[in-house]
Amino acid sequence: MKAFLQRHxxxxxxxxxxxxxxxxxxxxxxxxxxxxxxxxxxxATPVRVIAVPRLDVIPRALGYGEVEPGRVWQAVAxxxxxxxxxxxxxxxxxxxxxxxxxxxxxxxDYDLALAQIEAQLAELDARAETTRESLAIEDRNLExxxxxxARKQDLRRTGAASQTTVDTAERALLAGRQQVQxxxxxxxxxxxQRNALEAQAETARLDQARTTVRAPFDIRVRAVEVERGQYxxxxxxxxxxxxxxxxxxxxxxxxxxxxxxxxxxEAPIGDARNLSGARLPGLLQLTPEVRLTAGERTVTxxxxxxxxxxxxDPKTRTIGVIVTVDDPYAGARPGAxxxxxxxxxxxxxxxxxxxxxxxxxxxxxxxxxxxxxxxxADDRLDIRKVAIAWEQGDIAVIxxxxxxxxxxxxxxxxxxxxxxxxxxxxxxxxxxRLAAAAGSEGAAR
Numbered sequence: 001m002k003a004f005l006q007r008h009x010x011x012x013x014x015x016x017x018x019x020x021x022x023x024x025x026x027x028x029x030x031x032x033x034x035x036x037x038x039x040x041x042x043x044a045t046p047v048r049v050i051a052v053p054r055l056d057v058i059p060r061a062l063g064y065g066e067v068e069p070g071r072v073w074q075a076v077a078x079x080x081x082x083x084x085x086x087x088x089x090x091x092x093x094x095x096x097x098x099x100x101x102x103x104x105x106x107x108x109d110y111d112l113a114l115a116q117i118e119a120q121l122a123e124l125d126a127r128a129e130t131t132r133e134s135l136a137i138e139d140r141n142l143e144x145x146x147x148x149x150a151r152k153q154d155l156r157r158t159g160a161a162s163q164t165t166v167d168t169a170e171r172a173l174l175a176g177r178q179q180v181q182x183x184x185x186x187x188x189x190x191x192x193q194r195n196a197l198e199a200q201a202e203t204a205r206l207d208q209a210r211t212t213v214r215a216p217f218d219i220r221v222r223a224v225e226v227e228r229g230q231y232x233x234x235x236x237x238x239x240x241x242x243x244x245x246x247x248x249x250x251x252x253x254x255x256x257x258x259x260x261x262x263x264x265x266e267a268p269i270g271d272a273r274n275l276s277g278a279r280l281p282g283l284l285q286l287t288p289e290v291r292l293t294a295g296e297r298t299v300t301x302x303x304x305x306x307x308x309x310x311x312x313d314p315k316t317r318t319i320g321v322i323v324t325v326d327d328p329y330a331g332a333r334p335g336a337x338x339x340x341x342x343x344x345x346x347x348x349x350x351x352x353x354x355x356x357x358x359x360x361x362x363x364x365x366x367x368x369x370x371x372x373x374x375x376x377a378d379d380r381l382d383i384r385k386v387a388i389a390w391e392q393g394d395i396a397v398i399x400x401x402x403x404x405x406x407x408x409x410x411x412x413x414x415x416x417x418x419x420x421x422x423x424x425x426x427x428x429x430x431x432x433r434l435a436a437a438a439g440s441e442g443a444a445r
Contacts, residue, residue: 044423049375049407050431052398055360055438059260059352060392063251063321067344070246070324073219075239077232078210081105086228094221095244103226103238105211114204121197128190135183142180145173218244220341247328247340249290250309251348252318260390260397261286261352284308288323290340291347299337301325303348323348358389359398360438361408362430366396373409373416374402375424381409383418395437 085104089096096102149169155161219241226238262284288303302325309320328340340346365372366388374382386401402408409422410430 044421046423047411048427049424061257063253065251069242071243103213107211110208117201142176250320375407
């Protein structure tokens with residue numbers, strides 16, 4: 001034990017001061033009052049809001065399609081023959097006026113055929129005249145033969161003439177009657193013969209006229225398939241051209257975008273024929289605008305909806321809306337404004353009649369699950385589910401779930417927690433843009 005103390009006496013001297021210091025520290029801590037805890041206040045998140053307005057909304061939709069001419073014409077040979085002349089401007093891309101002579105066939109054979117038929121008609125007229133004259137003579141001869149037979153019958157009754165003489169006179173009368181009947185039959189056939197010849201003459205005149213091919217309306221030549229000196233058969237295609245009085249665009253429009261444009265009819269259409277012709281524009285009440293964008297330049301044409309395609313594309317769920325543009329070459333200026341021609345890929349903006357008194361919010365105010373962030377009366381976040389009537393451009397039209405005047409948050413809140421405290425401030429700029437987008441300045445996407 002002594003040996004142990006001798007070795008560790010220096011270390012043992014350190015323990016009493018440490019124990020005394022520890023006791024003093026414990027007494028100081030126990031005598032001190034506990035610190036006062038500061039309560040943490042709830043922080044409000046600043047957000048921008050707009051009051052949900054009721055606006056008159058002009059529904060819009062976009063479709064895309066290629067331009068096709070309103071009318072296409074194929075110049076088909078209606079007679080056979082050698083091509084004698086071709087219009088010097090009958091070339092691809094040329095524009096030719098209605099009534100222009102385009103192609104001429106050699107007409108000598110058709111002129112000769114008509115002349116032969118006209119000669120047959122003249123011969124028939126002459127034969128009719130001589131037959132009428134012969135009939136008049138035979139009628140008089142028949143009267144003479146009838147009187148001769150009556151006289152000889154009287155003589156036979158008195159015994160002054162034999163029965164043979166009477167029989168001979170009777171046979172002569174019958175032969176005369178037969179001759180008269182034959183002439184009458186000949187005259188009766190002449191009108192039908194004349195009709196047949198006149199029909200042949202009319203056909204010959206048509207063939208004669210068909211030796212010249214003319215433009216049926218103002219055209220733009222697409223293809224030429226015949227040359228001067230070439231022999232063409234009846235039915236052969238000579239040229240193909242497009243009409244320039246109108247152009248059609250079959251714009252493919254998504255069904256969900258098209259339906260909001262069409263106002264609900266007051267009564268069923270009844271007959272499917274009411275969906276065609278002049279009735280259709282009145283039913284749909286759509287105003288289309290055709291747009292061609294080339295670089296930084298956009299050219300527009302006013303159009304009219306004339307037809308709806310008969311089927312829906314099962315892959316894209318789009319339907320074709322046929323828009324007709326009248327006089328697509330009007331106002332065309334080289335280098336400034338092109339005509340609306342075949343093959344152009346264009347955008348069609350459809351506009352329906354205004355829908356009155358609709359609840360409208362910015363499209364970017366919609367969140368996942370078709371929810372909207374609303375600042376309630378206590379400035380708390382209300383994550384509200386809504387039903388959307390339709391969306392277009394930068395706006396969404398609300399069917400239900402909101403009321404006019406509700407404060408919709410237009411700021412992205414991350415994270416958005418139901419009931420969180422907000423510090424809302426009105427965004428007049430968004431409200432102004434919203435009103436413009438719903439009206440005449442809006443766009444469709």
